[in-house]
Amino acid sequence: MATTELLPLPVTKGLGDRLSEKRKNAALEIERLVRDKVEKNEFGDIKVIIVILQKDFTLSANPNNRKGGLMGLAATAIALGKACIGMHLPELIPPILACFQDQDPRVRYAACESLYNTIKISRSSTLMFFNPTFDGLSRLIADNDANVRYGAEMLDKLVKDIVTESPHFDLDLFIPLIRTHIYSLNHYVRQFVVSWVSVLI
Numbered sequence: 001m002a003t004t005e006l007l008p009l010p011v012t013k014g015l016g017d018r019l020s021e022k023r024k025n026a027a028l029e030i031e032r033l034v035r036d037k038v039e040k041n042e043f044g045d046i047k048v049i050i051v052i053l054q055k056d057f058t059l060s061a062n063p064n065n066r067k068g069g070l071m072g073l074a075a076t077a078i079a080l081g082k083a084c085i086g087m088h089l090p091e092l093i094p095p096i097l098a099c100f101q102d103q104d105p106r107v108r109y110a111a112c113e114s115l116y117n118t119i120k121i122s123r124s125s126t127l128m129f130f131n132p133t134f135d136g137l138s139r140l141i142a143d144n145d146a147n148v149r150y151g152a153e154m155l156d157k158l159v160k161d162i163v164t165e166s167p168h169f170d171l172d173l174f175i176p177l178i179r180t181h182i183y184s185l186n187h188y189v190r191q192f193v194v195s196w197v198s199v200l201i
Contacts (some may be wrong), residue, residue, distance in 0.1 A: 001051070001174060002100050006033075006045055006048055006049055006052065007030070007033070007052055010026075010029075011026045011030060011033075011104075012026075012056070013026075013069030014029070014068075015027070015065065015069065015071070015072055016057070016060075016064050016065040016068050017029075017058060017064065017068070018064050018112075020067075021130075023064070023067060023068045024071065025067065025069055025188060026072070026163045027071040027072050027074070027075040028048070028075065029066070030053075030072045030075045030076060030079075031076070031078055031079045032048055032079075032081075033049070034049065034067060034076050034080065035077035035079040036038075037049075037138075038079060038080060038081070038084055038127040043084070043087070043088075044092065046076065046080070046088065047088070047091060048089045049076060050073065050076060050088065051091070052094060053064065053069045053073050053076070053095075053139065054067070054069065054073075054091075054095040054159070057070075057072065058070060058073070058095045058099055059095075061117070063104045063106065066099060066102065066104070066107045066110070067106060067107055067110040069095070070096060070099060070107070070110045070111055070114035071110065072117065073092055073095065073096055073113065073114055074096075074113070074114040074115075074117040074118050076088075076092065077092055077117065077118040077121050077122065077145040077163030078117060080121070082121055082122070082123070085118075085121050085122045085125065086122065086125045086195050089122055089125060089126065089129070092118055093115070093118065093126070093129045094129075095117050096111055096114045096118065096193050097103025097111075097115070097132050097133065097136055098117045099111035099114075100112075100136035100139065100140055105143070105144075105145035105147065105148050106147075107146070108140060108145070108148045108151075109145070109148050109151045112140065112148065112151030112152055112154070113151060115133070115155055116151075116154060116155045116158055116190075119158060119159070120158065122171075123165075123166075124162060124165070124166040124168065127162070127163070127166060127168065127169060128163065128170075130163070130174075131173065131177060133159060133176070134174075134196075135194070136163065137152055137155065137156050137159070138181050138184075138189055138192055138193075140152035140155075140191050141153065141156065141189065141191075141192045142187050142188035142192075149188070152185070156192070156195075160195075160196070161201050162183045163199070163200070164199060166198075166201055171200065174196075174200065178193060178196070178197065181193050
């Protein structure tokens with residue numbers, strides 16, 4: 001199926017618009033399109049949509065495209081819902097995590113927001129990505145940009161909630177992460193590590 005049939009031109013143009021409101025409207029349209037695909041069991045098309053959002057948007061040189069792609073991925077996650085999101089997490093999560101390292105702070109903030117909205121749906125299914133999520137948060141929590149730090153703090157609270165409510169969280173995998181970050185000279189990172197130790201003790 002042609003790309004324009006899966007994501008119509010007004011949607012792709014809107015996702016890359018410089019105005020946040022137009023990007024939001026395009027993401028809402030993606031949510032509607034994906035819901036329709038879910039109802040019709042057209043999960044192959046959903047995978048193609050995710051690939052388009054990753055390759056044409058989150059990997060774009062244009063920061064507006066990257067922000068729009070992140071919004072589109074979160075909209076896709078919301079549309080998939082708890083029943084269907086699990087099978088698509090391997091395609092959804094990595095491009096969001098990759099944007100944690102973006103040079104543009106607005107993109108890094110958008111990545112926090114996108115992952116928040118995604119794991120709010122997937123909950124404990126997201127624990128397969130706990131290590132890279134924790135590692136990314138340990139950097140963003142000490143970001144130079146105050147908005148990014150705020151986004152990371154909100155995401156961190158949600159991840160803590162998911163971990164504490166999950167009986168399947170593996171502490172043995174967590175200990176090496178603590179060892180890696182506990183000697184950081186950055187006080188934000190040290191506070192981050194201590195807060196996690198407090199939650200899990």
